[in-house]
Amino acid sequence: ENPSIKPQPVPDVDPTVFEMRFLRRIRDLGEGHFGKVELCRYDPRGDRTGELVAVKSLKPENRDEQCNNLSSEINILKALYHENIVKYKGICQEEGGQAIKLIMEYLPLGSLKEYLPRNKSKTSLSTLLSYSIQICEGMEYLGSHFYIHRDLAARNVLVENERTVKIGDFGLTKSIKDNEGYYTVKDDNDSPVFWYAPECLTQCKFYLASDVWSFGVTMYELITYCDSSKSPMTLFLGMIGRSQGQMTIIRLVKVLQEGRRLPRPETCPEPVYDLMRRCWEQSPDGRISFKCLIAELSTMLK
Numbered sequence: 001e002n003p004s005i006k007p008q009p010v011p012d013v014d015p016t017v018f019e020m021r022f023l024r025r026i027r028d029l030g031e032g033h034f035g036k037v038e039l040c041r042y043d044p045r046g047d048r049t050g051e052l053v054a055v056k057s058l059k060p061e062n063r064d065e066q067c068n069n070l071s072s073e074i075n076i077l078k079a080l081y082h083e084n085i086v087k088y089k090g091i092c093q094e095e096g097g098q099a100i101k102l103i104m105e106y107l108p109l110g111s112l113k114e115y116l117p118r119n120k121s122k123t124s125l126s127t128l129l130s131y132s133i134q135i136c137e138g139m140e141y142l143g144s145h146f147y148i149h150r151d152l153a154a155r156n157v158l159v160e161n162e163r164t165v166k167i168g169d170f171g172l173t174k175s176i177k178d179n180e181g182y183y184t185v186k187d188d189n190d191s192p193v194f195w196y197a198p199e200c201l202t203q204c205k206f207y208l209a210s211d212v213w214s215f216g217v218t219m220y221e222l223i224t225y226c227d228s229s230k231s232p233m234t235l236f237l238g239m240i241g242r243s244q245g246q247m248t249i250i251r252l253v254k255v256l257q258e259g260r261r262l263p264r265p266e267t268c269p270e271p272v273y274d275l276m277r278r279c280w281e282q283s284p285d286g287r288i289s290f291k292c293l294i295a296e297l298s299t300m301l302k
């Protein structure tokens, strides 16, 4: 062939490395205790043809104490490949490697908390059961890699399209590979206590079965279309009285120990509520597994 046209070696650019100078912030998607998630456009050509991404970063004041947590979250998400888990896209090092950002795929329909109230009329019970199965599939995959999520709730489940949901945030996820099957909960500030199992509240121990409890509460949210007037927090505060601070946890532990649970939503069929109750057994050993939940929910869907 023509010797003058030599194939130029293409510099092998690592697609998981995002340059700060091309990352354009559009708006906030969410706020956490130690950081935020922003909608950004990665636009190297500078002509707004770049792709939209979701970017998690730490607040400057929390960087030192929290950077290990964000690095750990990055390493966990990077290694997860499942259709019901949000896709890792890469990282962005800012200010010469001092701070790091996690780049994920952007799902514009947002979380179930935003989506369900707005799409109640077109979301049937069987669709809700399908979402429940998908969350369990993602959670079973996570557990098979010895990770506990510790923050499973409707606000952390994203809608890809009206048929598909994904677990979207892993900010509290921890490995239980080395421990004896549980993680000792340390940071109890703004913990989602109304999604927490009794052992998390009383012994600060978080098991895989503790995620099953949180799934039950998440399923309760789904069946009520995330109606805030019936949210787990509203109903539990109704049970324990609007106490404050540490009294809240003590009173919550008491009503749970008495066997009280979130009530059956009126639109919820008995068999579905029975499944939720099996996620809320007092002892972690007594709870149903994600594997069994998938089987039982799939049977209901037929």
Ligand SMILES: C=Cc1cc(F)c(CN2CC[C@](CC#N)(n3cc(C(N)=O)c(NC(=O)OC)n3)[C@H](F)C2)cc1O
Pocket (backbone or CB within 6 Å): 029, 030, 031, 032, 033, 034, 035, 036, 037, 054, 056, 057, 058, 086, 104, 105, 106, 107, 108, 109, 110, 111, 155, 156, 157, 158, 167, 168, 169, 170, 171, 172
């Ligand atoms: C630093 C810690 C930290 C900071 C935070 F802001 C949050 C809370 N945040 C979690 C990510 C979030 C909900 C989920 N899942 N989300 C992701 C997407 C996406 N990938 O597209 C998206 N999309 C969307 O809203 O489209 C309209 N929302 C939403 F940002 C809340 C948790 C944290 O641990």
